[in-house]
Amino acid sequence: xxxxxxxxxxxxxxxxxxxxxxxTRPVVVLSNNDGCIIARSEEAKALGxxxxxxxxxxxxxxxxxxxxxxxxxxxxxxxMSSRVMMTPAALAPDIELYSIDEAFLxxxxxxxxxxxxxxxxxxxxxxxxTGIPVCVGMAPTKTLAKVANRLAKKNxxxxxxxxxxxAELIASALAMTKxxxxxxxGRQLSxxxxxxxxxxxxxxxxxxxxxxxxxxxxxxxxxxxxxxGTSCLPMELVRAAKQSICxxxxxxxxxxxxDELHQAVATFAGKCAVKLRKEQAVxxxxxxxxxxxPFDDNEGARYWGTKTxxxxxxTQDSMTLIRAAQSVLDVLFRAGYAYKKAGVIxxxxxPVALAGRTLSLFADEAAADSEQSKxxxxxxxxxxxxxxxxxxxLASENSVGWKPNQDRLSPSYTTRWSDIISVKG
DNA sequence: TCTGGGGTCCTAGGACCC
DNA sequence: TCTGGGGTCCTAGGACCC
Numbered sequence: 001x002x003x004x005x006x007x008x009x010x011x012x013x014x015x016x017x018x019x020x021x022x023x024t025r026p027v028v029v030l031s032n033n034d035g036c037i038i039a040r041s042e043e044a045k046a047l048g049x050x051x052x053x054x055x056x057x058x059x060x061x062x063x064x065x066x067x068x069x070x071x072x073x074x075x076x077x078x079x080m081s082s083r084v085m086m087t088p089a090a091l092a093p094d095i096e097l098y099s100i101d102e103a104f105l106x107x108x109x110x111x112x113x114x115x116x117x118x119x120x121x122x123x124x125x126x127x128x129x130t131g132i133p134v135c136v137g138m139a140p141t142k143t144l145a146k147v148a149n150r151l152a153k154k155n156x157x158x159x160x161x162x163x164x165x166x167a168e169l170i171a172s173a174l175a176m177t178k179x180x181x182x183x184x185x186g187r188q189l190s191x192x193x194x195x196x197x198x199x200x201x202x203x204x205x206x207x208x209x210x211x212x213x214x215x216x217x218x219x220x221x222x223x224x225x226x227x228x229g230t231s232c233l234p235m236e237l238v239r240a241a242k243q244s245i246c247x248x249x250x251x252x253x254x255x256x257x258x259d260e261l262h263q264a265v266a267t268f269a270g271k272c273a274v275k276l277r278k279e280q281a282v283x284x285x286x287x288x289x290x291x292x293x294p295f296d297d298n299e300g301a302r303y304w305g306t307k308t309x310x311x312x313x314x315t316q317d318s319m320t321l322i323r324a325a326q327s328v329l330d331v332l333f334r335a336g337y338a339y340k341k342a343g344v345i346x347x348x349x350x351p352v353a354l355a356g357r358t359l360s361l362f363a364d365e366a367a368a369d370s371e372q373s374k375x376x377x378x379x380x381x382x383x384x385x386x387x388x389x390x391x392x393x394l395a396s397e398n399s400v401g402w403k404p405n406q407d408r409l410s411p412s413y414t415t416r417w418s419d420i421i422s423v424k425g
Numbered sequence: 426t427c428t429g430g431g432g433t434c435c436t437a438g439g440a441c442c443c
Numbered sequence: 444t445c446t447g448g449g450g451t452c453c454t455a456g457g458a459c460c461c
Contacts, residue, residue, distance in 0.1 A: 031430075032429050033428090035427075035429060036428060036429060038430095038461095052428085052429085055428085056426075056428075057427085059427090099461045184460080186459050187459095188458060217458095218434095219435070219459080244432075249429090295427090295428060341429095343431095345431095404429095405427095
């Protein structure tokens with residue numbers, strides 16, 4: 001058996017924990033740059049606000065119903081996530097942290113327990129320890145645990161806990177679940193399926209296996225088996241090493257000058273370097289992309305440029321990565337456009353422990369970050385760890401011209417002393 | 426005026442190897 | 444008449460997840 005513990009309306013719930021006055025108000029949280037709505041409390045959902053709606057399209061509705069609107073506060077959500085996960089981690093032998101607000105638990109050794117009662121214990125304890133409401137779904141496969149969790153969320157009769165532990169229960173759960181709500185079935189596949197009159201999870205479970213294998217490929221075949229009770233997706237107890245790391249942002253206002261774009265690109269490359277060091281990895285490739293708004297009606301005003309280069313050697317050094325990104329910008333930049341977004345991706349990652357083993361073909365070229373670079377980066381990370389992000393940065397990292405909008409940011413209640421003090425004051 | 430960010434996996438086809 | 448077998452790597456594109 002697998003359990004899926006999934007936080008309810010996670011970002012909105014995080015905002016509520018430290019602001020009880022919000023408990024009776026609809027709450028929404030915005031994407032970076034305050035563009036779209038990406039989290040909604042139940043009340044906000046009831047107002048008909050859809051996931052991903054651009055704020056400017058529902059500004060009136062938000063005002064009319066006195067919806068509390070927040071910029072996204074990732075330091076807060078990330079920290080709350082790790083607090084939430086401590087409880088299920090303590091209550092089950094194995095946990096897979098699946099996303100910021102979800103975890104799978106291995107319940108296979110709980111044969112002698114009342115599983116529904118245990119699920120209620122998990123739910124109650126998370127709520128008590130963190131203030132975050134969660135739902136728990138349990139079933140013989142991960143995909144069915146997802147189905148169970150969804151039912152627990154949607155239907156109040158479950159009171160936040162749904163256990164699917166028999167053929168009949170599973171069959172009726174599948175019949176109640178639309179195929180597009182199944183984990184792994186997105187917009188395109190559900191279109192394909194409905195054209196074949198496959199409309200519920202039960203229909204998909206019963207569809208001819210060769211047809212599923214042909215049109216939904218190996219992932220779809222696995223999914224179908226999971227719906228039929230055969231577990232194909234094992235617990236993944238250690239997070240796999242990252243294959244790529246991306247830092248990208250939309251800009252608060254259009255950027256037209258090379259200098260401002262240059263600073264943005266340097267900042268993103270610098271952030272990628274920090275993430276690389278945190279991951280204890282080095283990168284061999286770097287991709288830069290820059291672009292205008294894709295929503296501009298004037299097609300001549302649109303531009304999207306992207307280019308990937310090999311780095312001189314696998315590196316996690318901020319200066320090397322920033323210089324590389326800037327050299328790509330020299331190639332991609334076109335004057336006369338109103339840039340709205342840029343990003344840096346580092347890829348071909350390998351563990352830092354392996355770096356430096358490969359020598360350069362040309363003896364006089366460096367093949368890895370120097371000892372000096374390593375020490376310098378260590379000092380920089382240490383200072384920023386102690387005095388806060390951005391306390392020490394390279395001169396080219398600058399956010400004056402392109403800073404994303406973040407007008408409705410809540411305090412970082414759990415990670416920043418200065419924010420708490422200002423709240424009190 | 427105004428539209429997110431960060432990831433993964435799979436397939437198909439071409440090109441190549443011995 | 445008849446023309447091998449077994450692979451890898453790379454890339455672009457598509458689909459999905461939260």
